[in-house]
Amino acid sequence: MAPRVRAAIVASGSELVRGDRQDRNGPHLAGSLLRHGIDPVRITVVGDEPAELEGALRSGLEEDLLVVSGGLGPTHDDRTIELLAHVTGRPLAVDTELASGIETLSRRVAKRLNRPYADFAGGVLKQAALPAGAEWVGLVGTAPAVVLDTGACVAVALPGPPRELQELWPRVLETAPLLALRGRAQAPGRRVLRLFGVSESAVAQALEAAGGESEGVAVTICARDFEIHVDLFVEAGAEARAAALEAALVEANERYVFSRDERPTAELVLDLLRAQGLTLGAAESCTGGLVAARLTDVPGSSDVFVGAVVAYSNEVKAAQLGVPEAVLAEHGAVSEQVAAAMAQGARAQLGADVAVAVTGVAGPGGGTAAKPVGLVFLHAAGPAGELARRLDFPGDRDTIRRRSAVAALHLVRRLVTQT
Amino acid sequence: MAPRVRAAIVASGSELVRGDRQDRNGPHLAGSLLRHGIDPVRITVVGDEPAELEGALRSGLEEDLLVVSGGLGPTHDDRTIELLAHVTGRPLAVDTELASGIETLSRRVAKRLNRPYADFAGGVLKQAALPAGAEWVGLVGTAPAVVLDTGACVAVALPGPPRELQELWPRVLETAPLLALRGRAQAPGRRVLRLFGVSESAVAQALEAAGGESEGVAVTICARDFEIHVDLFVEAGAEARAAALEAALVEANERYVFSRDERPTAELVLDLLRAQGLTLGAAESCTGGLVAARLTDVPGSSDVFVGAVVAYSNEVKAAQLGVPEAVLAEHGAVSEQVAAAMAQGARAQLGADVAVAVTGVAGPGGGTAAKPVGLVFLHAAGPAGELARRLDFPGDRDTIRRRSAVAALHLVRRLVTQT
Numbered sequence: 135m136a137p138r139v140r141a142a143i144v145a146s147g148s149e150l151v152r153g154d155r156q157d158r159n160g161p162h163l164a165g166s167l168l169r170h171g172i173d174p175v176r177i178t179v180v181g182d183e184p185a186e187l188e189g190a191l192r193s194g195l196e197e198d199l200l201v202v203s204g205g206l207g208p209t210h211d212d213r214t215i216e217l218l219a220h221v222t223g224r225p226l227a228v229d230t231e232l233a234s235g236i237e238t239l240s241r242r243v244a245k246r247l248n249r250p251y252a253d254f255a256g257g258v259l260k261q262a263a264l265p266a267g268a269e270w271v272g273l274v275g276t277a278p279a280v281v282l283d284t285g286a287c288v289a290v291a292l293p294g295p296p297r298e299l300q301e302l303w304p305r306v307l308e309t310a311p312l313l314a315l316r317g318r319a320q321a322p323g324r325r326v327l328r329l330f331g332v333s334e335s336a337v338a339q340a341l342e343a344a345g346g347e348s349e350g351v352a353v354t355i356c357a358r359d360f361e362i363h364v365d366l367f368v369e370a371g372a373e374a375r376a377a378a379l380e381a382a383l384v385e386a387n388e389r390y391v392f393s394r395d396e397r398p399t400a401e402l403v404l405d406l407l408r409a410q411g412l413t414l415g416a417a418e419s420c421t422g423g424l425v426a427a428r429l430t431d432v433p434g435s436s437d438v439f440v441g442a443v444v445a446y447s448n449e450v451k452a453a454q455l456g457v458p459e460a461v462l463a464e465h466g467a468v469s470e471q472v473a474a475a476m477a478q479g480a481r482a483q484l485g486a487d488v489a490v491a492v493t494g495v496a497g498p499g500g501g502t503a504a505k506p507v508g509l510v511f512l513h514a515a516g517p518a519g520e521l522a523r524r525l526d527f528p529g530d531r532d533t534i535r536r537r538s539a540v541a542a543l544h545l546v547r548r549l550v551t552q553t
Numbered sequence: 554m555a556p557r558v559r560a561a562i563v564a565s566g567s568e569l570v571r572g573d574r575q576d577r578n579g580p581h582l583a584g585s586l587l588r589h590g591i592d593p594v595r596i597t598v599v600g601d602e603p604a605e606l607e608g609a610l611r612s613g614l615e616e617d618l619l620v621v622s623g624g625l626g627p628t629h630d631d632r633t634i635e636l637l638a639h640v641t642g643r644p645l646a647v648d649t650e651l652a653s654g655i656e657t658l659s660r661r662v663a664k665r666l667n668r669p670y671a672d673f674a675g676g677v678l679k680q681a682a683l684p685a686g687a688e689w690v691g692l693v694g695t696a697p698a699v700v701l702d703t704g705a706c707v708a709v710a711l712p713g714p715p716r717e718l719q720e721l722w723p724r725v726l727e728t729a730p731l732l733a734l735r736g737r738a739q740a741p742g743r744r745v746l747r748l749f750g751v752s753e754s755a756v757a758q759a760l761e762a763a764g765g766e767s768e769g770v771a772v773t774i775c776a777r778d779f780e781i782h783v784d785l786f787v788e789a790g791a792e793a794r795a796a797a798l799e800a801a802l803v804e805a806n807e808r809y810v811f812s813r814d815e816r817p818t819a820e821l822v823l824d825l826l827r828a829q830g831l832t833l834g835a836a837e838s839c840t841g842g843l844v845a846a847r848l849t850d851v852p853g854s855s856d857v858f859v860g861a862v863v864a865y866s867n868e869v870k871a872a873q874l875g876v877p878e879a880v881l882a883e884h885g886a887v888s889e890q891v892a893a894a895m896a897q898g899a900r901a902q903l904g905a906d907v908a909v910a911v912t913g914v915a916g917p918g919g920g921t922a923a924k925p926v927g928l929v930f931l932h933a934a935g936p937a938g939e940l941a942r943r944l945d946f947p948g949d950r951d952t953i954r955r956r957s958a959v960a961a962l963h964l965v966r967r968l969v970t971q972t
Contacts, residue, residue: 358574
């Protein structure tokens with residue numbers, strides 16, 4: 135078994151610790167590390183309190199790898215580099231090559247903002263000061279990525295803006311200290327199962343019945359909007375155990391397994407349709423564009439997905455989707471009849487081979503005894519037939535909308551795979 | 554000045570520390586604490602390694618308040634309560650009232666899943682065991698919220714599913730130990746400015762020029778999808794300084810300030826339209842439903858927002874929005890002419906007073922020298938006139954789509970406020 139290589143991640147930013155913004159860098163780095171066989175053991179989010187950042191750095195330096203995001207800017211409350219120098223006991227010195235790189239970028243910014251460069255000069259020197267022994271990698275904004283190998287730990291500092299971080303991180307992975315760590319680690323194998331229509335606890339029971347986790351095979355089970363994501367992390371030598379466990383899980387839940395890879399469901403549905411030469415359209419009421427948004431989130435979706443009608447008002451349902459006024463009047467907008475008419479209308483009006491429709495009560499208002507908040511009708515129509523589904527679930531507006539969108543994608547999947 | 558009351562937040566979940574899912578609980582709790590005058594100093598995300606969770610609990614217990622989410626489930630790797638008992642040196646004992654509550658819920662689940670209750674009995678006893686002196690609050694799923702006042706620290710454990718956590722947390726805030734903490738804290742005043750069309754650094758410069766942060770006034774500046782969110786946190790006695798600082802910031806950026814409250818932009822736009830008795834529709838190409846999804850995310854949006862056409866293919870642009878084939882052929886789908894025709898078509902076809910259209914190249918494919926990835930045309934049309942905007946920005950597909958959707962909402966705002 136390969137020795138574990140452990141990493142701590144620190145995300146610095148007062149807007150993060152105050153909850154004004156979700157930290158995207160920690161999850162991004164953690165996922166990347168895992169794929170390289172390095173275990174992220176902790177993500178710590180701290181604000182602008184120096185003692186908190188210092189504490190997080192000190193405890194991170196006890197791992198094999200410490201990756202810090204944020205706090206590299208030009209202002210007084212950007213303290214990552216200064217504190218990294220402090221906790222590693224190294225003096226700071228201006229790197230002249232780096233200073234000249236940052237100066238070039240800052241002169242450009244000054245010009246664009248029509249301000250004298252003198253306003254920036256102090257910040258440039260601050261951003262170009264590195265702890266002795268550190269190297270820098272690339273400049274996307276005015277903050278570089280910094281790599282410092284202390285012997286006991288490799289410390290990496292990255293700029294906070296996710297776009298800059300995501301551009302610089304792959305370059306950091308190719309530096310000598312990171313290559314050495316990656317050499318010590320051994321990327322685990324990973325097997326994934328994606329299930330739909332089964333409960334998390336039923337999958338957990340199936341896992342237990344199959345013998346559960348064992349030496350070298352770690353399993354995570356995670357419910358996400360009606361889907362159950364099962365991941366098996368397999369160390370070298372444990373492949374046979376992992377394969378047997380996976381087979382047992384599949385056997386116990388055969389009709390619910392819809393994927394054994396990590397493609398998002400929208401991408402998987404688009405791939406299925408593409409393989410059959412079918413196009414897709416959508417008609418959305420309560421999901422209000424979420425189904426279309428998920429589909430168009432996939433690069434290259436335009437060869438399959440032609441478009442959608444977000445029919446929030448009854449007038450739009452009638453005019454744009456051809457839902458008969460009589461059906462709306464008799465059954466109400468939230469009904470299986472209207473869902474069916476919306477799907478059929480979307481096929482015809484959008485010229486799509488397959489169409490899926492969603493209508494429901496997302497709340498918090500608008501519910502009645504007969505049609506409570508959480509009641510949703512789905513309908514999918516295609517050249518080979520139609521499928522309808524009624525959902526009735528608890529939750530807030532956001533949950534109901536999100537789950538409805540996911541369920542709509544799965545209804546399309548079932549329609550085109552006939553499962 | 555009120556003494557600071559400090560809180561540590563711990564989010565436990567292997568899917569969180571592996572980066573498979575973003576932690577939503579930490580930011581939710583942090584924002585809530587801040588509004589109650591309690592300072593979140595740290596959010597630590599840990600996985601299923603007991604030593605990491607134990608370490609996070611120990612360091613959290615050094616603060617006034619420790620809030621932990623996750624790890625309260627029935628299975629062996631749910632260790633929060635057991636470790637909390639361990640680190641506070643308290644024995645675990647089954648709370649019989651709690652056990653009976655969890656049993657009732659679990660019998661219901663067993664019945665729904667058509668499985669014997671015996672499968673659940675062990676988990677029920679595990680979930681009903683609490684550290685001596687702890688109280689429990691409410692049951693949404695099978696895990697309760699647990700509050701343990703050690704004298705030095707109030708420790709709270711909450712279930713990991715965000716919906717359960719968000720339902721239980723307000724009840725925890727009303728327990729005696731939390732009320733005592735809240736009494737010691739003093740909720741700061743908060744003033745917010747929301748700006749659009751100005752850079753983060755320009756706002757930071759304006760802040761510096763106005764004298765910057767001062768005793769009792771903390772300021773955060775945060776760029777989010779083209780918007781700049783400025784928050785002033787004001788302690789008692791510092792109101793005059795805060796008002797002066799806010800006035801200076803407004804004066805320096807007057808034309809960019811669009812809001813002084815925290816309503817999401819979609820809600821603000823809907824409110825503006827509602828006040829004028831106008832309805833809204835949308836025509837989306839590259840945003841693929843994101844504009845509609847943001848609008849329909851707002852409860853009660855249906856009285857203003859009638860619907861949208863997601864016109865991903867040229868055929869749908871022509872058939873559903875009446876964009877002339879000749880205009881598409883001459884200028885291409887990504888052009889100011891097509892954006893204008895889409896907006897006008899959406900007004901007519903959806904029967905909306907105001908319509909906004911988006912067409913652009915979100916990438917990563919599809920860019921050309923003349924029309925590169927990141928080129929986006931917006932157009933808003935209403936009874937009193939029209940506004941067009943060309944955007945040209947860097948970023949990945951997700952960023953381009955998100956920013957385009959936000960910019961589209963702002964174009965509607967400008968159209969109806971004539972600013």
